[in-house]
Amino acid sequence: MTMTDTPTALNRMGRLMVDRPLLPLIGLLILLIALLAVLNPGVLSMFWASNTLKIAIPLAMLAACQTLTMLTGGIDLSVGTVATISAYLTATLAPLIGVPPAIAIALLSAVVIGLVNGFGIAICRVHPLIMTLGTALIATGCLLVYQRYVIATGVLIPDFLLWLGTGRTWGLPNSLALFIPFAILVIWAQRRSGFGRLLYAIGANEAAARLSGVRVWQVHLTLYTLSSLIAGVTGLLYLGQIKTASLSLALPLDLPSVAAAVIGGTSIFGGRGGYGGTIVGALILTVLTSMLTLMQIPEGGRRILFGLIILAVTALFIRLTERN
Amino acid sequence: MKRWIEANSWTLGLAVLLAALLLVTKLIQPDFGASGLDSLARAALPFALATVGMAIVVIAGGIDLSIAAMMAVASVTGAVLMDGATDAQSVPIVIGILLLGLLMGAINGALIVVTRVPDIVVTLAMLFVWQGVALLILNAPGGSIAPWLRSLITGNFGPDWLPRAVIFLAVITALIWVPIRRSKLGLRLYAIGSDPLAAFRSGVPVGQTRIIAYALCGLFAALGGLSVSMGTGIGEPIPGPYLLASVAAVVLGGVVLGGGRGGLLGPILAVFILRTVRMDLTLLSVDPNVAAIIEGTIMVAVVMFGAVLATRARRT
Numbered sequence: 001m002t003m004t005d006t007p008t009a010l011n012r013m014g015r016l017m018v019d020r021p022l023l024p025l026i027g028l029l030i031l032l033i034a035l036l037a038v039l040n041p042g043v044l045s046m047f048w049a050s051n052t053l054k055i056a057i058p059l060a061m062l063a064a065c066q067t068l069t070m071l072t073g074g075i076d077l078s079v080g081t082v083a084t085i086s087a088y089l090t091a092t093l094a095p096l097i098g099v100p101p102a103i104a105i106a107l108l109s110a111v112v113i114g115l116v117n118g119f120g121i122a123i124c125r126v127h128p129l130i131m132t133l134g135t136a137l138i139a140t141g142c143l144l145v146y147q148r149y150v151i152a153t154g155v156l157i158p159d160f161l162l163w164l165g166t167g168r169t170w171g172l173p174n175s176l177a178l179f180i181p182f183a184i185l186v187i188w189a190q191r192r193s194g195f196g197r198l199l200y201a202i203g204a205n206e207a208a209a210r211l212s213g214v215r216v217w218q219v220h221l222t223l224y225t226l227s228s229l230i231a232g233v234t235g236l237l238y239l240g241q242i243k244t245a246s247l248s249l250a251l252p253l254d255l256p257s258v259a260a261a262v263i264g265g266t267s268i269f270g271g272r273g274g275y276g277g278t279i280v281g282a283l284i285l286t287v288l289t290s291m292l293t294l295m296q297i298p299e300g301g302r303r304i305l306f307g308l309i310i311l312a313v314t315a316l317f318i319r320l321t322e323r324n
Numbered sequence: 325m326k327r328w329i330e331a332n333s334w335t336l337g338l339a340v341l342l343a344a345l346l347l348v349t350k351l352i353q354p355d356f357g358a359s360g361l362d363s364l365a366r367a368a369l370p371f372a373l374a375t376v377g378m379a380i381v382v383i384a385g386g387i388d389l390s391i392a393a394m395m396a397v398a399s400v401t402g403a404v405l406m407d408g409a410t411d412a413q414s415v416p417i418v419i420g421i422l423l424l425g426l427l428m429g430a431i432n433g434a435l436i437v438v439t440r441v442p443d444i445v446v447t448l449a450m451l452f453v454w455q456g457v458a459l460l461i462l463n464a465p466g467g468s469i470a471p472w473l474r475s476l477i478t479g480n481f482g483p484d485w486l487p488r489a490v491i492f493l494a495v496i497t498a499l500i501w502v503p504i505r506r507s508k509l510g511l512r513l514y515a516i517g518s519d520p521l522a523a524f525r526s527g528v529p530v531g532q533t534r535i536i537a538y539a540l541c542g543l544f545a546a547l548g549g550l551s552v553s554m555g556t557g558i559g560e561p562i563p564g565p566y567l568l569a570s571v572a573a574v575v576l577g578g579v580v581l582g583g584g585r586g587g588l589l590g591p592i593l594a595v596f597i598l599r600t601v602r603m604d605l606t607l608l609s610v611d612p613n614v615a616a617i618i619e620g621t622i623m624v625a626v627v628m629f630g631a632v633l634a635t636r637a638r639r640t
Contacts, residue, residue, distance in 0.1 A: 124629075126631040130571055138624065141613055148611075299459055300460035301460060307449045310448070
């Protein structure tokens with residue numbers, strides 16, 4: 001395709017965003033932080049930075065589920081529920097059967113939910129959105145039934161989860177000890193491993209991937225199981241951070257996790273994006289949320305804003321990719 | 325006659341299934357009668373209206389994930405405005421809410437047409453937006469609704485086995501859908517669902533028809549939201565499980581996901597089937613949470629089955 005007209009500013013910015021999504025994103029993040037500093041002078045400090053990181057990490061981990069599933073053109077709306085279930089199971093089973101078995105059961109149930117998702121999406125070809133919403137509904141029902149039997153046992157949050165969730169070392173949150181290896185692993189997996197290539201291939205053109213011999217259903221099954229497992233681990237971390245086991249612990253993170261991946265430049269239609277952008281997206285959302293809280297915008301306003309951001313960013317990316 | 329039966333075999337099968345389920349109910353609970361039917365119909369009403377709205381959009385080849393959130397907006401708007409209003413004041417409020425529903429749906433449709441973002445993404449984003457709007461209007465269940473609206477769907481009408489809620493549903497749906505189905509617009513809705521390109525080449529204004537389909541869905545969502553309030557008497561800002569339920573009922577009702585085929589009677593029967601199953605579980609004194617799990621599993625199974633059928637249909 002030849003470009004006859006001179007590229008406009010929007011055009012050039014668009015190509016920059018598509019080719020190197022990280023640069024404008026980091027710019028936006030710095031802009032937001034500067035705005036926050038102007039709105040509320042003296043808020044910026046080492047403590048603030050470490051706190052923001054601490055809040056952003058569970059969000060960024062759940063957004064990893066969305067990034068990976070979105071690469072194939074899917075989505076996983078059950079992550080909030082899975083994280084909640086894993087946290088709740090760990091906290092309530094730990095006093096009964098000890099910490100390691102409790103965590104094993106929690107992660108096992110996350111894997112089961114992921115397998116059910118994968119079965120519906122890979123084999124029955126249900127749209128991922130509907131399927132994950134459905135399993136979330138069923139899983140919430142199971143959690144409510146479970147909750148009625150364990151009400152008397154009490155709650156125990158394992159010490160190392162508390163250390164991981166709330167502790168600090170040299171002013172930095174300990175959760176980085178989990179997150180940095182995790183992020184490196186995810187970025188390595190999507191860029192260098194065969195599995196990562198398959199995700200991009202399926203997202204870019206599923207029919208072509210199938211014709212070149214990819215067993216699409218196996219990839220989907222693995223992907224949704226992996227996504228659920230990540231959500232389960234996030235639930236453990238979040239339990240240590242929030243320090244209570246509630247039935248709606250991680251549910252408020254569902255929407256922001258989608259928003260973080262979309263802002264980070266991952267296309268909701270598949271085939272484009274990466275985890276690096278998502279991490280910056282999660283940081284942007286965390287700073288934005290603290291700014292909205294500072295301006296006393298109620299929960300409803302926040303949801304409207306997040307919804308509009310998802311829509312606007314997606315529409316913008318469609319315009320840009322069509323033009324290029 | 326034979327051809328008519330063949331063409332409507334799916335719907336007839338659903339009707340037989342519903343009759344059988346009601347018979348089972350009668351066996352479980354021998355004194356099941358007029359009052360049982362009445363409460364069943366009232367519980368099913370918001371689900372049925374949501375399903376009708378969803379069915380129209382699916383027939384036109386789309387899907388609307390924001391339906392439950394739009395219902396919440398309609399429900400809280402009604403409850404806030406009608407709090408303390410007289411009967412005479414409440415009539416324009418009801419009309420206003422129906423217009424609001426049309427407007428919300430039209431916004432969804434217009435965004436899909438203008439931004440060219442797929443329907444599933446736009447309505448997912450709008451799901452959050454409408455949820456936020458509902459929370460801004462009312463952040464906890466509250467308000468109240470005009471008493472005449474409540475009496476509209478309570479009790480029986482004429483013979484005592486015919487609940488008012490069923491009459492209400494039938495009249496509303498027929499008033500809105502039959503004229504549309506018979507007109508050029510009805511044909512266009514099916515045309516864009518069946519093959520948008522072919523429809524465009526035969527001169528159907530595809531974008532405009534799509535916006536109308538979403539607006540109709542919004543209208544039924546508003547009716548559904550009002551009926552939620554009619555049942556409880558207050559406004560509910562947190563959307564109920566209407567999204568998955570309506571998709572499941574649409575699929576079970578014989579409307580193919582992907583568009584262009586099916587009617588409204590099948591999905592409505594499917595809603596009553598799903599609700600009757602739920603009621604039977606309650607009558608068998610199954611724990612309500614366990615009943616919710618069973619119901620969710622049935623809905624997911626139905627959607628899976630529908631997806632398998634749709635994939636088969638695409639291949640042949």
